[in-house]
Amino acid sequence: xxxxxxxxxxxxxxxxxxxxxxxxxxxxxxxxxxxxxxxxxxxxxxxxxxxxxxxxxxxxxxxxxxxxxxxxxxxxxxxxxxxxxxxxxxxxxxxxxxxxxxxxxxxxxxxxxxxxxxxxxxxxxxxxxxxxxxxxxxxxxxxxxxxxxxxxxxxxxxxxxxxxxxxxxxxxxxxxxxxxxxxxxxxxxxxxxxxxxxxxxxxxxxxxxxxxxxxxxxxxxxxxxxxxxxxxxxxxxxxxxxxxxxxxxxxxxxxxxxxxxxxxxxxxxxxxxxxxxxxxxxxxxxxxxxxxxxxxxxxxxxxxxxxxxxxxxxxxxxxxxxxxxxxxxxxxxxxxxxxxxxxxxxxxxxxxxxxxxxxxxxxxxxx
Amino acid sequence: xxxxxxxxxxxxxxxxxxxxxxxxxxxxxxxxxxxxxxxxxxxxxxxxxxxxxxxxxxxxxxxxxxxxxxxxxxxxxxxxxxxxxxxxxxxxxxxxxxxxxxxxxxxxxxxxxxxxxxxxxxxxxxxxxxxxxxxxxxxxxxxxxxxxxxxxxxxxxxxxxxxxxxxxxxxxxxxxxxxxxxxxxxxxxxxxxxxxxxxxxxxxxxxxxxxxxxxxxxxxxxxxxxxxxxxxxxxxxxxxxxxxxxxxxxxxxxxxxxxxxxxx
Numbered sequence: 001x002x003x004x005x006x007x008x009x010x011x012x013x014x015x016x017x018x019x020x021x022x023x024x025x026x027x028x029x030x031x032x033x034x035x036x037x038x039x040x041x042x043x044x045x046x047x048x049x050x051x052x053x054x055x056x057x058x059x060x061x062x063x064x065x066x067x068x069x070x071x072x073x074x075x076x077x078x079x080x081x082x083x084x085x086x087x088x089x090x091x092x093x094x095x096x097x098x099x100x101x102x103x104x105x106x107x108x109x110x111x112x113x114x115x116x117x118x119x120x121x122x123x124x125x126x127x128x129x130x131x132x133x134x135x136x137x138x139x140x141x142x143x144x145x146x147x148x149x150x151x152x153x154x155x156x157x158x159x160x161x162x163x164x165x166x167x168x169x170x171x172x173x174x175x176x177x178x179x180x181x182x183x184x185x186x187x188x189x190x191x192x193x194x195x196x197x198x199x200x201x202x203x204x205x206x207x208x209x210x211x212x213x214x215x216x217x218x219x220x221x222x223x224x225x226x227x228x229x230x231x232x233x234x235x236x237x238x239x240x241x242x243x244x245x246x247x248x249x250x251x252x253x254x255x256x257x258x259x260x261x262x263x264x265x266x267x268x269x270x271x272x273x274x275x276x277x278x279x280x281x282x283x284x285x286x287x288x289x290x291x292x293x294x295x296x297x298x299x300x301x302x303x304x305x306x307x308x309x310x311x312x313x314x315x316x317x318x319x320x321x322x323x324x325x326x327x328x329x330x331x332x333x334x335x336x337x338x339x340x341x342x343x344x345x346x347x348x349x350x351x352x353x354x355x356x357x358x359x360x361x362x363x364x365x366x367x
Numbered sequence: 368x369x370x371x372x373x374x375x376x377x378x379x380x381x382x383x384x385x386x387x388x389x390x391x392x393x394x395x396x397x398x399x400x401x402x403x404x405x406x407x408x409x410x411x412x413x414x415x416x417x418x419x420x421x422x423x424x425x426x427x428x429x430x431x432x433x434x435x436x437x438x439x440x441x442x443x444x445x446x447x448x449x450x451x452x453x454x455x456x457x458x459x460x461x462x463x464x465x466x467x468x469x470x471x472x473x474x475x476x477x478x479x480x481x482x483x484x485x486x487x488x489x490x491x492x493x494x495x496x497x498x499x500x501x502x503x504x505x506x507x508x509x510x511x512x513x514x515x516x517x518x519x520x521x522x523x524x525x526x527x528x529x530x531x532x533x534x535x536x537x538x539x540x541x542x543x544x545x546x547x548x549x550x551x552x553x554x555x556x557x558x559x560x561x562x563x564x565x566x567x568x569x570x571x572x573x574x575x576x577x578x579x580x581x582x583x584x585x586x587x588x589x590x591x592x593x594x595x596x597x598x599x600x601x602x603x604x605x606x607x608x609x610x611x612x613x614x615x616x617x618x619x620x621x622x623x624x625x626x627x628x629x630x631x
Contacts, residue, residue: 006607007374010619013604014377021466021603025384025406029467032404039401 207232240266278316280307287331293338296355300329306343308355322353324360374618378602379532381409383456384467387417387439389424393432393474400427404467408530409453409602410622413439413446414491415528424472432474438482439470445481446470449494454627457600458560464603492524495623499523502556502624503542505570506616511542527622535622542624543617555616557626559590559599573613583615584608599628 207229281301289298296319297309306329308319327346334341340361344350352362387403394400403423407416421437439446441459450458456468477484485491503512519538526535545551551573559567567590575581583606587597599606601619606628620626 004609006610007371009607010604010610011374011377014374014381014602017603018377018381021384021464022380022382022406025467026382029384029404029406036401036403 204232207236276311276316278309280309281305283328286329287343289332289334289341291334291338291355292336296338298332298334298341300332300343300345302328304328304345306332306341306353308341308358320358322358322360324351324353324363325349371614371618375536376532378619379408379410381453381602382406383409383452385452386467386469387420387424387472388469389427390471390473393428395429396427398427400424402469407452409456410451411527411530412450412491412495413448413452414485414488416452420472424474428474435474436477436484436486438473438477440473441468441470445478447482448485448491449483451621451623451627453602454621454629457603457627457629458562488528495524495527496520498623498625499542502620505554505556506542506552506624508553511544515541523622539622539624543620545613551613552616555612555626556620556624557586557612557616557628559628559630561630571612573611573616580611580613582608583610583612586612598631600631601626601628605631 280299281303283302285299285301287298287300290296291298295310295312297311298306299309300306304323304325304327306322306325308322310317310319322341322343325343325345325347326349329343329345331344332341334355339355340352341355342350342352347365349363349365351360351364353360384404384406387405389400400423403420405416405420407413417437417439425433438448441455444459446455446459460468500509500512503509515538522534523538525531526533526538553572555571555573557568557571561567569590571581571586571589573581575585583599587599587608591597606615606619616626
């Protein structure tokens with residue numbers, strides 16, 4: 001433990017300090033603070049008590065008022081209050097009466113208005129009844145009209161039915177007549193066929209017996225070619241080689257007959273008259289050939305086409321163009337049945353078409 | 368070695384009677400509020416002891432100022448809450464002591480330029496702990512505080528707050544021990560204040576260059592070379608000039624471990 005003057009001095013000073021500053025005031029301050037707290041609590045208590053007191057006083061005065069106040073006084077007060085209430089009621093009633101009077105007036109006005117509208121509506125109703133009556137009369141009229149029209153309609157319908165029946169009977173007749181007609185036509189065709197046969201027989205007969213050197217060309221364009229006639233021609237040529245000079249009766253025109261009769265050498269007749277003339281191709285026509293069976297002419301042209309022409313009527317009709325050649329067609333020919341046609345062209349090829357459907361069947365090239 | 372319990376106890380028991388009065392301008396009631404008397408420990412701080420006083424005066428001020436922060440002044444001088452109460456008393460009325468100490472309470476016109484804001488007691492605790500740490504850095508290079516646990520720090524603070532001598536010194540004595548091979552602190556945490564409140568803090572070694580103990584007189588001559596007669600006051604007493612600094616620091620420091628000395 002360090003000692004010395006300075007320590008003693010410090011201790012002494014501290015002790016005196018504490019005595020002076022702390023001990024002197026400790027008790028007083030503690031007492032003061034206790035008093036302070038006491039005062040505070042008492043203040044609070046006092047406040048609460050005052051409040052309580054106030055409340056009690058208030059309630060007591062109320063009870064005093066309600067209990068002991070003079071009865072007469074009270075009654076007077078009650079009566080006054082009643083009077084007041086009555087007066088208020090009265091004024092309110094007055095007010096209500098005024099309101100109701102106002103209402104009555106307005107209602108009266110409304111009644112007037114309603115009456116007016118009622119009258120207007122009466123007028124409208126009467127007008128409407130008149131209108132209805134007139135419309136009824138019209139309806140009556142129309143109904144009668146309709147009845148008449150229905151009667152008429154019935155009559156017309158009856159007539160129509162009668163006519164229908166007549167029509168059907170007439171149609172039946174027509175059908176019968178047509179049947180008859182058809183049978184007659186058939187018969188006619190038969191007769192015609194017989195006639196044609198007979199004619200052919202006659203022709204054969206004639207050809208056999210005719211001058212074989214004669215070369216007949218019908219000016220009407222009809223040349224009868226056929227197997228029979230081919231045979232006939234051969235026979236005729238044979239006969240011509242034999243040199244028989246006699247000829248009997250021409251089947252052609254009378255001019256030729258005369259010439260044949262008078263001149264006893266071979267005659268060649270040049271066509272003198274153009275029967276038909278048409279432009280077959282765009283360019284030269286290189287080949288012409290008759291069909292062996294039908295009256296059809298085939299032509300081959302430089303426009304690389306083979307064309308078929310129908311000559312059965314007085315005018316020429318085109319039956320079609322057979323295409324496929326790559327160069328101008330130089331020659332055409334039919335087969336013996338007339339179903340196929342062959343064309344030779346400048347492109348080193350020959351082609352075969354069918355006449356019926358005009359289609360290319362064979363195309364061959366020969367080098 | 369802080370083992371002079373007698374001195375420590377005397378210092379700890381020092382209390383001041385204080386009379387709080389509400390500022391006249393702020394009274395909003397017809398009735399004048401009574402002044403509030405209380406004994407406060409010299410070592411404590413104002414925010415720790417003024418709760419009851421504040422409640423008392425709140426009844427007398429206008430409601431709109433009730434939430435604003437309270438502050439104190441003595442003769443128009445605002446009091447800084449982060450200094451110990453006893454030190455403030457020594458600073459402002461050490462020479463002509465007049466007890467009880469009368470302070471004025473304010474709720475408006477907070478002097479922002481002079482005082483720090485103190486919204487709650489956590490701020491006081493933070494300031495207190497930071498001052499202890501600063502002192503420990505000066506004494507032991509901060510080794511003692513950093514080895515303490517959180518609960519030790521709490522015990523220091525609670526001991527001060529609840530005015531428990533044993534609780535506080537059980538921890539604080541570790542801070543007052545000297546460490547290392549040589550006796551004594553590295554430096555003495557010391558603050559010397561002039562009359563006008565300006566603070567003077569220097570690195571002060573407890574020993575002279577030749578290794579002998581430094582006494583207060585030598586410190587005074589170092590700090591005030593041009594003045595001859597300078598006396599220093601702390602805890603309300605004059606310190607004898609031949610007191611060794613080491614002993615002074617160990618026994619007469621405030622709880623924040625600093626020696627707060629006033630020139631007089």
